[in-house]
Amino acid sequence: xxxxxxxxxLSGNLAGAMVRGIQSQSIxxxxxxxxxxxxxxxxxxxxxxxxxxxxxxxxxxxxEIAVQESxxxxxxxxxxxxxxxxxxxxxxxxxxxxxxxxxxDGLVMTDWGAANDRVAGVKAGLDLEMPGSRGAFDDELTSAxxxxxxxDEELDACATRVVELLQRSRxxxxxxxxxxxxxxxxxxxxxGAVLLTNDGILPLAPAMSKIAVIxxxxxxxxxxxxxxxxxxxxxxxRALDLIRERVGPDTEVVFARGFDxxxxxxxxxxxxxxLASAEGADVVVFCGGLPAPMESEGFDRTTLDLPAGQVALIxxxxxxxxxxxxxxxNGGVVHAPxxxxxxxxxxxxxxxxxxxxxxxDVLFGDAxxxxxxxxxxxxxxxxxxxxxxxxxxxRQVEYRxxxxxxxxxxxxxxxxxxxxxxxxxxxxxxxxxxxxKLEGTGTDVTVSVRVANTGSRAGSDxxxxxxxxxxxxxxxxxxxxxxxxxxxxEAGASEVVSITLDRRAFAVWDVEAHDWLVxxxxxxxxxxxxxxxxxxxxxxxxxxSDVVAPVAAPATLVMDDAEFAERLGxxxxxxxxxxxxxxxxxxQELESTRAGRILSKxxxxxxxxxxxKEFPDPDAATQAMVRxxxxxxxxxxxxxxxxxxxxxxALDAMLEAFNGNPKGAVAVVRDSLRxxx
Numbered sequence: 001x002x003x004x005x006x007x008x009x010l011s012g013n014l015a016g017a018m019v020r021g022i023q024s025q026s027i028x029x030x031x032x033x034x035x036x037x038x039x040x041x042x043x044x045x046x047x048x049x050x051x052x053x054x055x056x057x058x059x060x061x062x063x064e065i066a067v068q069e070s071x072x073x074x075x076x077x078x079x080x081x082x083x084x085x086x087x088x089x090x091x092x093x094x095x096x097x098x099x100x101x102x103x104x105d106g107l108v109m110t111d112w113g114a115a116n117d118r119v120a121g122v123k124a125g126l127d128l129e130m131p132g133s134r135g136a137f138d139d140e141l142t143s144a145x146x147x148x149x150x151x152d153e154e155l156d157a158c159a160t161r162v163v164e165l166l167q168r169s170r171x172x173x174x175x176x177x178x179x180x181x182x183x184x185x186x187x188x189x190x191x192g193a194v195l196l197t198n199d200g201i202l203p204l205a206p207a208m209s210k211i212a213v214i215x216x217x218x219x220x221x222x223x224x225x226x227x228x229x230x231x232x233x234x235x236x237x238r239a240l241d242l243i244r245e246r247v248g249p250d251t252e253v254v255f256a257r258g259f260d261x262x263x264x265x266x267x268x269x270x271x272x273x274x275l276a277s278a279e280g281a282d283v284v285v286f287c288g289g290l291p292a293p294m295e296s297e298g299f300d301r302t303t304l305d306l307p308a309g310q311v312a313l314i315x316x317x318x319x320x321x322x323x324x325x326x327x328x329x330n331g332g333v334v335h336a337p338x339x340x341x342x343x344x345x346x347x348x349x350x351x352x353x354x355x356x357x358x359x360x361d362v363l364f365g366d367a368x369x370x371x372x373x374x375x376x377x378x379x380x381x382x383x384x385x386x387x388x389x390x391x392x393x394x395r396q397v398e399y400r401x402x403x404x405x406x407x408x409x410x411x412x413x414x415x416x417x418x419x420x421x422x423x424x425x426x427x428x429x430x431x432x433x434x435x436x437k438l439e440g441t442g443t444d445v446t447v448s449v450r451v452a453n454t455g456s457r458a459g460s461d462x463x464x465x466x467x468x469x470x471x472x473x474x475x476x477x478x479x480x481x482x483x484x485x486x487x488x489x490e491a492g493a494s495e496v497v498s499i500t501l502d503r504r505a506f507a508v509w510d511v512e513a514h515d516w517l518v519x520x521x522x523x524x525x526x527x528x529x530x531x532x533x534x535x536x537x538x539x540x541x542x543x544x545s546d547v548v549a550p551v552a553a554p555a556t557l558v559m560d561d562a563e564f565a566e567r568l569g570x571x572x573x574x575x576x577x578x579x580x581x582x583x584x585x586x587x588q589e590l591e592s593t594r595a596g597r598i599l600s601k602x603x604x605x606x607x608x609x610x611x612x613k614e615f616p617d618p619d620a621a622t623q624a625m626v627r628x629x630x631x632x633x634x635x636x637x638x639x640x641x642x643x644x645x646x647x648x649x650a651l652d653a654m655l656e657a658f659n660g661n662p663k664g665a666v667a668v669v670r671d672s673l674r675x676x677x
Contacts, residue, residue: 001225001331001350002297005374006406006422007481008058012065014374019070026170028073031066033111035059035093036399037078040300041391044114044633045584047081047575050399051567053474053551055082056509058403060097067102073165074107077126079114084573089120099125107161112228113637116584119144127158134644178234182354186237189351189358190367195426196336196377201283201323201343203365203428207248208282213240214274214317215287215310215327216261222289222329223355226621227297233353239287239327242360254281259309262620264291266309274313281322283343285363286314289329298625300391304335304381314338327359333377336419347371365428365457372425372462372530376406376418383416385409385557394588394632395575400564404557407531408477414557423464423481423530429455429491433463436527436536443503443518443542449527449535451487452494460488463497466531467505468524474508475553479526501525510548511569517546580659583636583651590635590658603638604630 118137144150323343361367385401407422590596656664
């Protein structure tokens, strides 16, 4: 739920639009997590090992688009290492690419407790340490200035950007029209809902005799992400209440919880009650999805399945006479092997405080399902090439699947088709596309198609343009999204939709040239409703003098050791040894010792207690997040997040003791006292 899309072009455009909206109110936006933060397990110590071309084309392009199109005030660097260097001190990422190439002129901050080597961070252009460690690194910075390892100019550059951020920020609190905002949120929730399947049952007729609403989320909505993303709603819609308000006076609405809203699980009693409620209903609306403990910041999902009890209940309801409409609330995709047995499946994601209102509007046709899938829904996670290497080892994750991610995998030769394809989404009306054409020469072209609403009600459609290189010197996906546009049409209306492509639409990142190059030859420009629903293929010839260095394709979609090493341009690195313990050792690693197990238990207990102050009455997801962050995080985090209560000399002394060197521990303490004296 913290990500926007599997595709960098879509991610970059969505993020850029969001930044422009936020900053139009003189409030700064922050892009995060820069970069290659694609899983949560051991996120504070894991090294993301990725080849340069995959890094540039798949994992940096979204940031590049957002930075260049929206000029965000701030960028937050990720916790993890990227190819052996912490993102918080990665000069190539923070200075060479972000500032020099992309022109970013704002402030770079750390994620909470992500600073590792503050001297290296300042030299790399890391301006602000969050949430502030009360001078934990002051001695090291002062020593570096005195020795010349850090210059006044380098430090001043970071300090200046902090001051500039303060100067541009507004101090007043904007008056808010909460009712108007809630109405807007309701329209946005409907616009983002994706209708995956529909046999004609939707939109619902409000004058039915009986509607059975089943599922605890209809009464206790899952409307936002878990962990530190939680916000306090100004008000909260509930689907059950709104359905009862929406139906006719002669329609009976019955409700059964079906599952526990906290765990998402069901039992025999809950299922029996739900099935009894469905008897005699004209339609069953099942409101399910993922409970917070199954998806949160700080830890990864262990499965793409819905809770087993929900799946069993869906299967049982689908076998009954009444048509079944499944409505999902979840932050990421879920397996849906039951989808073809439901009359309709509506994916509402985490719709926010008005999400239930948007859901009900779509169910009854007061609004259209305006969304299209920003990520593919696989038949099963085991089909995905990345599944072999994620989340990897605690200290290292290898991106051996390269660009075989999302539709780039599903649509590839040898790939497994998605259950629901990237870009897919149904409407309540019908559209006809015609007159697809391409105008222009070289890499500066415009693609257009006439879209006509041939149905009986207003609606929207999304034109997607993909580019395929018919014969490339380097391995390329079957096709890649290079442009899109949404069109809203009244019944019977039509409009020509035009999408402009530029040089980057045809380019690849060439590792030898360290630049974007366009290879001459034949391309297909594809006009489509989704990555697999193709309307027109337009042939296009591109002339270019660029010479792309040839790269051999791997034997399979997952590179072996030799292939991965060749792509990296170096041997595949080995994770660092766990001993001797150091500032970046984790509590989990210290637990290999008896004293470490005692320490870990006490730290986690204190951390959970502290979390209750930031998150009143922390739920299971929050507790799991805190527990994972403490056990999987580096020991330096105990200093950085202690509010000044623990300093590095004390931590270093403890580490000396854990490494079997009590004399070294005494020496560390003695040196610290001398410096203070």
